[in-house]
Amino acid sequence: MNLALHDIRHNVSRFVLTAVGIGLLLMIVLGMSGIYRGLIDDALVVVDHIGADLWVVQRGTRGPFAEISRVPANLEHRLRAVPGVASARTFVSHNVQREHLGKPLRMNVLGLAWPEDKGEWVNLIAGRPLGQPHYEMIADASLGLPLGEKLALGKDTYTVVGITRGMVASSGDGIAFLTTRDSQAVQFDQSGEAIRLERAARVQRVRVNDVGRIQPSFIERGGGPSSSIPALASPMVSAITVRLSPGVDPAAVAAIIAAWPDVSVHTRDGQEQLLAYGMIDKARRQLGLFRVLLVVISTIIMALILYTLTLDKIHDIAMLKLMGARNTMIAGLILQQALLLGALGFGIAWYVGGFVFPKFPRRVLITPDDLWGLAGVVVLISVLSSLLGIWKAMRVEPNTVLS
């Protein structure tokens, strides 16, 4: 005869309600670890998927994700000449926040090095990769842009030709993939008036300068488009991604590039470390600590619940002791209820979480490891929290039956 079960059956509704309460609490613990995992996973999505072995960035920076990095686009040609390099591509990425259909639309614009890279590597769930060098985009589902949707960015309009899932930047904003040219056009878009003012300022600078006085045709040149002035640099890119030939040791190639005085180089692992332990480090630790706090609070709440359940039975426990029941029987009654409560709560957390978490704006990633971990924590919580009740039960004198 199992006393724990008989007691529960006698008080089913109360037990179930308590389990629901504990379940929701555990769901928050689970969700917190899911948010934590999601944060790390989101931050690493691009690094993991883009398939770059090396990231070449502005000298001394830890870019392009953790901080701003600027390198000239033609760096890719130099890199292609390094032995062991299979391909090198420009990497351009920046955030834009615009309004679309009256709602704020925040996205991360990532440049694809057309024509080598048309976006075949992204997780397409609908549509196709880019098919032309301009005016097409692949959008993440989280942006809420359907296939065929037209979006004005800068002076041009882009059509959504492909939809991805789970492609987000470390901020959690969905990524829009454009060709590098297009994404630079979006990034460096200036109004006509700004361009006119810039040209006028340029003319003014040349005019008051030796160069302008000696060679008046420069003044004319200064009033024209930037692209016609070779002395003005072309727009910079954020980084160059390098893919190595099979069998080549990334460290060896990185050592060669690192010796160049104008750039720094990070391996894929290095880049992941920079993201996880640099950029999102504080958020990660914040969530981690919060998770610990929630586990402690759950333990305390569960201990109080079990203590109350024990107090309700204290007279019966005294009677059992009077009849000569062993301590193991009485402790077992409390411990079994604690474990049942924990197990039921865990099941509720898992089940309800399955409905609730996908509705969150950012990814809540529940891994099997985390589920097992939580199961272990629940067992631990249950055992720990039953100790208070057991302690109380051990101290009760059998003759309290008489009072």
Place this chain on the structure above:
Amino acid sequence: MNPPPDNTPAIEVFALTKTYGSGNTEVVAMKDVSLRVAKGEVIALLGPSGAGKSTLLTAMGLINPPTSGRITIGGRPVLDGPKPLVDLRAFRRHHLGFVFQKANLIPFLNAVQNVQVALEINDVPARAARRRALELLDYLGVADRANNLPSALSGGQQQRVSVARALANDPNLILADEPTAALDSHRGRQVMELFRKVAHERGAGVIVVTHDQRSLDVFDRTLEMEDGQLKSSQKPD
């Protein structure tokens, strides 16, 4: 282990004294009480409220050790003053049965389970325990309520179940503290007669604290307590 010879008393106590508290608040609840109850004997313990009856009964029940004195149950010394000579809890489950004014049934177990639990505490396997519990309920005339929770039983029925529970492990000694106080006189008398039957049929010593003068003829002997001391020992007419 040899079974004790038949003339071994169910319980023997020598010079039991119990004081509660100390200093100004000291209360001597029981003073120099000695008695002996034979197997199969059913005894009434009388006395005014505060006389020390419950103190004596709980001392004999090994749940409220005396300050001094000795207790021997079934020929086995179990307490020397407050000092236990055996595992008291194990001794209780094997040799003692209790009945109180309130039935003290476990509210989440039905009648048969309430008896069964006493047997399972003594390591009787569940099936055998259930069979024996049902026999006991039958013996006490409440077999038809076996599957009812205590809350669905009348006071008298609850008390019968609690008597069944006290009998479950065939104890040497049954201690009852005002078991009929909450019952009407008719039901009270039935319970008292039950004790007599149990004592005589099963050979257990039974001590019953009672105020019910009308049922005294049921007992083999009555003892009276006053101010913590045993006054007299007499046979009823």
